[in-house]
Amino acid sequence: MSFLQMEDRTYLVFGVANRKSVAWAIARELEAAGAKVIYSVRSEKRKESLAKLLGDRPCHICDVEEEGAVERLAEEIGSDTLLDGIVHSIAFADYSEGFRPFHETGRKQFLQATQISAFSLSEIANAFSESLKPDASVVSIGISTTELTAENYGxxxxxxxxxxxxxxNLAKSFSAFSEVRFNTVNSGPLKTSASAGIPGYLDNYLYAEKMTLRKRALATREVADTAIFLLSPRSSGINGQGIVVNAGMDTNYFDKELVERTMRGDAV
Structure with missing residues (x-):
């Protein structure tokens, strides 16, 4: 058996949109490690667009914004299918009306984003609570820091x-009856198709690359590698945590090169 001990385990992965998706990078590594992956995508249209990518892999449709959709998915997959883990790589924000300052955020947009990107994790955990093995691992994809204010992230x-x-809070709640673990991989900026829809994201991505200690952008694979570890039994002692993966970006604010360029007024 390999170090990660993923052979013959079963995982449910939410959020594959295309081959650049973090969810796809995680799923591929799970399969390479010997695990079985069940896919859940947002719509029939998305499923059709992924037909060549997913081939004959099991793929279900679940729009987490729709009330009752997660429960129906759990019924489709069936209680006989026991899960060793779940990957939550779902996020959505409606920027169709253009970027606005945070204080002008609309109620509808904020609640929709919260439902899809955050509360859906709780709904998924609840719906699959009886299908998760007692020592299963649930991993979500977050951002490297929620304390800083990135204007264009709104x-x-x-x-x-x-x-x-x-x-x-799910980690605490599930601890009353199981050892199911809940953790987030808090990723720095990545070059994904979803990110392309964020106003000004490319500039932030390029700046973040300069901020890393190694002066090289974070790769999707590196985020996936961390998620795989958290999904494996080898991370059994990690629960209720947010693991930052950003190549040291948050420790490098006073990088000499960046300071000198900024003071000269050069482009970073």
């Missing part, structure tokens, strides 16, 4: 903070 900063809080 209301998704507070929403991702809610996701982390939901994960921690």
């Amino acid at each position: 209301y998704m900063g507070p929403v991702k903070a809610a996701l982390e809080a939901v994960s921690r």
